[in-house]
Amino acid sequence: MTELKIVYGSYFSDFLTSLGRPNPRLYLRLNTLRWDEIHEADLSIFNRDEDFEEAIYVNVIGPTKLEEYSSRIIVDKKTAESAIIGSNVYQPGIKKIEGNGPIYSIFSENGVHVANGKLRAESEILVENVESIYRSVKISELDVIKKGLAISQGKSSMYVARMLDPRPAETIVDMNAYPGGKLTHIYQLEPRAKIIGFDHTNKKVQKLREVLVALRMKVPVVVGDSRYLYEDFNIREVDKVLIDPPCSAIGVRPKIYDRKTIGEIKNFQIYQKQFLNSAFKILKKKGVVIYSTCTVTLKENEEVVSDPRFEIERIVRFHPNLHETTGFFIAKLVKR
Numbered sequence: 001m002t003e004l005k006i007v008y009g010s011y012f013s014d015f016l017t018s019l020g021r022p023n024p025r026l027y028l029r030l031n032t033l034r035w036d037e038i039h040e041a042d043l044s045i046f047n048r049d050e051d052f053e054e055a056i057y058v059n060v061i062g063p064t065k066l067e068e069y070s071s072r073i074i075v076d077k078k079t080a081e082s083a084i085i086g087s088n089v090y091q092p093g094i095k096k097i098e099g100n101g102p103i104y105s106i107f108s109e110n111g112v113h114v115a116n117g118k119l120r121a122e123s124e125i126l127v128e129n130v131e132s133i134y135r136s137v138k139i140s141e142l143d144v145i146k147k148g149l150a151i152s153q154g155k156s157s158m159y160v161a162r163m164l165d166p167r168p169a170e171t172i173v174d175m176n177a178y179p180g181g182k183l184t185h186i187y188q189l190e191p192r193a194k195i196i197g198f199d200h201t202n203k204k205v206q207k208l209r210e211v212l213v214a215l216r217m218k219v220p221v222v223v224g225d226s227r228y229l230y231e232d233f234n235i236r237e238v239d240k241v242l243i244d245p246p247c248s249a250i251g252v253r254p255k256i257y258d259r260k261t262i263g264e265i266k267n268f269q270i271y272q273k274q275f276l277n278s279a280f281k282i283l284k285k286k287g288v289v290i291y292s293t294c295t296v297t298l299k300e301n302e303e304v305v306s307d308p309r310f311e312i313e314r315i316v317r318f319h320p321n322l323h324e325t326t327g328f329f330i331a332k333l334v335k336r
């Protein structure tokens, strides 16, 4: 709390309230490398973004007051935060089922009624969401997503590849590539750049390769610990590095609750600084780092990028209470 009060001061309660709501727009990014396959009919339910030609969105509707049923399903935090915007509930997220329907009220573990649903035990989906506090489209069911013509990505996240500004023949390393939102954006902005993505588990890199196949993009992605790219892969003299490290994700909404401790935030900072240290080793002089997080603490943002080995060229912050987006931080650094 203290960490957040430092950033938000007298706007603190506005900030907390804004975290309880979803972003008012649900964004997709079009795969502009396949423009010729995207038809007007595919886009009929979407609005075009005012700034980016590749960004389309649908409005999120709500809040709606829900009827409460005596049968209940209690779900974990992550599942509740998806169900509140209309997602179905799958088995692993379910903590407890009480009563026997036919309609169940879906509650978070701390007692927030987020949605109502019907049990569908015969299929892979366990609870079909029939009514939720907020509503929008179900992304995975959209044709443009199934055909690889678009990918789900928030607007603030789209600024990252734009700020990285890839150019032909530049060598660009994405240190934290999975699930590929920013990597694929960089590639579609400049397919002639030499881009390579790293992530540290086999499973994530395999899934990322599947995403790239679906989008028909050819980008090498490698399993590796990006804190040691110089030592383990002999990488050096690169032009640009994207660091999008694990973070406390405090800017991600809607949030039903969050219990991050100062100790966890300090640990994130230690980890995040290791990526910046690694970027220093692999970059050429005057090489660029784009550092981004979906969190708002000074510890994971300004304190990480205030490194005397880099000049800070630009910092952009998105505040959920002001910009109606995910709380987001992006810095552009230049190696001295």
Ligand SMILES: C[S@@+](CC[C@H](N)C(=O)[O-])C[C@H]1O[C@@H](n2cnc3c(N)ncnc32)[C@H](O)[C@@H]1O
Pocket: 175, 176, 177, 178, 179, 180, 181, 182, 183, 198, 199, 200, 201, 204, 224, 225, 226, 227, 244, 245, 246, 247
């Ligand atoms: C915030 S996510 C990245 C999101 C991604 N850039 C995007 O736009 O879709 C952070 C990623 O860092 C990866 N990661 C964590 N530790 C790592 C390490 N030591 N080396 C490489 N990747 C790591 C995680 O597996 C996770 O996929």
